[in-house]
Amino acid sequence: MSAMAVLGWRTLWSLFVCFTVLRTNALSVTMSESTMEVVRGDYIILPCSFSTYSPLSRLNIIWTLAPFSSPESPFQVIVYDHGQIIEDPSLIGRVGFTDLPLRADIMINDTRVSDAGVYRCMVNNPPEAADPGIGELLLTVLGELSGSVQIINVSAQTSGLYRCSASNLLGTENCYINLSIYSAGSESSSGILQGVLLTLSMSLMLSALLVLVTWLHRTGRDGRWRVSKGEEEEEEGYNEIRYTPSLIKRSFV
Structure with missing residues (x-):
């Protein structure tokens, strides 16, 4: 094999190695959770980590949400671009990054049912791979429900301590109500007795x-x-x- 051929093969091999290293060291996104649940009104942190070998001066992070109510209409939740943060107007004050610029985690507080859906975390850090790393997470918001029970034909035997129990994926909660039934019979008897005596x-x-x-x-x-x-027998001398x-x-x- 001639010296020129050997040089050509080495050049190709070097290019291949460099390309492989670049692909290996390209930006990657990792979601530690794929599904999460939260009770409406609580706060939650959506995790999103990334690895990159380039400076973070041009780091770009975009979180989007495809709501369960309209999955075909995703929108941007929050954006970090060149040091600036932009929030969706409907989420201002309720969403924010937690550990910039090392991580892409966000926190959502005062959660609502409308916050449920599929979240996507997209990270791009030029000059690394042109295609941003993407991670997905499904968030479920458990809505709080209320219940009632109707009791008919109540009597003194209906009195007692009642317990209401509610369960979901996050646990079980109980509430207690003490019900006291007072019979009107004694009062009626007293009223009748008073009427008789009167x-x-x-x-x-x-x-x-x-x-x-x-x-x-x-x-x-x-x-x-x-x-x-x-x-007839009136006698004089008396005043009558x-x-x-x-x-x-x-x-x-």
């Missing part, structure tokens, strides 16, 4: 009043008879005050 008292008062009137009436008649008889039944009745009736 009626009995009024009857006794009326009976006593009737006896009093009858006694006064008879007393008036006897008094008139005695007065009439006394007129006479009472008539009509005056007695007007005084007591």
Whole structure:
């Protein structure tokens, strides 16, 4: 083999090695989690790490979200480009990077059901590979639900401690309600008894009043008879005050 041929093969081999090294050392993105869950209202950190051998002065990171409600319409959540951070207007104050420029992790606080979907982390750091490294993560937001129970035909036996239990992928929570049922029977019986006693008292008062009137009436008649008889045997020297039944009745009736 001639010297020129040997030189040519060495040149090709060097180019191949250089190309392989460049491809091996190209920027790569790693997502430590592929699926995550969060309770609505809590905060969560979406992890995204990358490796690069170039300076970070031209680092570019883009997070996008394809919501479950409209997966065909992804939008940019947050962008880091040449040291500047741009947030989606709907997420201002709720999203941010956590460890720039070494990592591409982001945090979302006060999570909402609309935050659920497929997140993509795209990292580009020129002059490395033109195609950015991409990682995907599926986020599920568990919505808080409320429940109620209706109890009919309640009685004193319905009283007691009630427990409501709710479970999901993140765990189980319980709440307790103490229910006390007071029977109206005793109050009704007391009311009836008071009514009976009041009626009995009024009857006794009326009976006593009737006896009093009858006694006064008879007393008036006897008094008139005695007065009439006394007129026949009236003796001089006495001043007498006479009472008539009509005056007695007007005084007591």
